[in-house]
Ligand SMILES: C[C@](O)(CO)[C@H](O)COP(=O)(O)OP(=O)(O)OC[C@H]1O[C@@H](n2ccc(N)nc2=O)[C@H](O)[C@@H]1O
């Protein structure tokens with residue numbers, strides 16, 4: 687048996703997030719364009735008698751019991767394969783928690799890959815993706831990485847060929863937002879407006895921008911149906927989004943359920959300008975630079 691496996695777990699932004707009506711099962715049908723970016727957690731897995739998790743840096747927001755998404759992933763893989771092995775998981779968290787960047791989902795996907803290697807279960811990517819979908823709507827994409835269209839509740843994926851690399855600045859807020867709360871607020875706003883909610887569809891202009899690698903067109907095409915709800919719950923986000931033009935960004939969008947705001951910029955140099963500007967204006971707790979698209983959960987070392 688292997689001694690230790692380290693897997694890299696990247697964050698994501700949603701370049702588009704179109705949200706359909708509330709379904710009877712409590713989820714919403716989506717048409718989303720996921721995009722994995724170069725901001726990573728590391729999941730280090732070592733053989734053990736039972737399944738446990740520790741953090742490289744203590745963080746009271748991250749549970750250390752069976753509620754941790756990495757532990758849930760290890761349990762789900764053990765159950766699906768009949769494995770009696772344990773694992774000691776250590777998380778090096780760099781992705782901010784409850785930030786709309788799918789950090790917990792990234793850890794879950796990376797744990798599936800790590801335990802699959804450690805336990806020698808050798809499941810196919812499709813088999814891992816099936817287990818991933820039981821853990822959360824963002825987890826199958828966290829396995830796949832790159833850029834992909836997500837439909838259904840976000841678990842039906844089709845990869846997109848994006849030309850070139852894009853540069854991002856992620857403006858991290860001081861406090862997270864709960865994903866179900868943001869979806870509920872979106873439903874409430876829609877009900878109050880009384881308009882019919884159309885079936886979600888992927889935007890052609892966004893797809894064309896990705897295919898041609900046109901960052902300016904991509905900046906103009908970014909969209910998120912959860913943005914109004916996230917701003918309603920966290921009004922300060924309006925100011926952060928509003929700073930995009932002044933800072934020379936090509937576009938800005940709330941990432942997923944927020945509250946992180948993702949700024950698309952022209953170059954790594956422009957990313958430094960935007961990060962410095964956001965910090966100087968006091969608009970975020972932290973401004974993280976990242977490029978993308980990048981591969982999903984991937985073994986770094988064994
Ligand atoms: C906002 C996004 O990050 C965009 O990619 C995802 O849709 C959320 O994915 P996630 O955090 O993996 O979400 P899950 O753990 O599957 O679901 C948490 C809650 O979010 C809401 N939810 C999630 C996905 C979806 N398609 N519709 C929903 O309404 C539901 O209230 C659900 O109970």
Ligand SMILES: Nc1ncnc2c1ncn2[C@@H]1O[C@H](COP(=O)(O)OP(=O)(O)OP(=O)(O)O)[C@@H](O)[C@H]1O
Pocket residue numbers: 747748749753754755756777782783784785786787788789790791793794824863865942943944
């Ligand atoms: N390994 C983990 N890392 C971070 N949070 C975790 C983890 N396991 C469980 N959680 C819990 O999950 C909640 C959501 O955290 P996460 O960082 O995944 O949010 P998010 O990025 O907003 O998710 P998403 O974008 O997928 O909706 C946190 O409040 C935390 O208590």
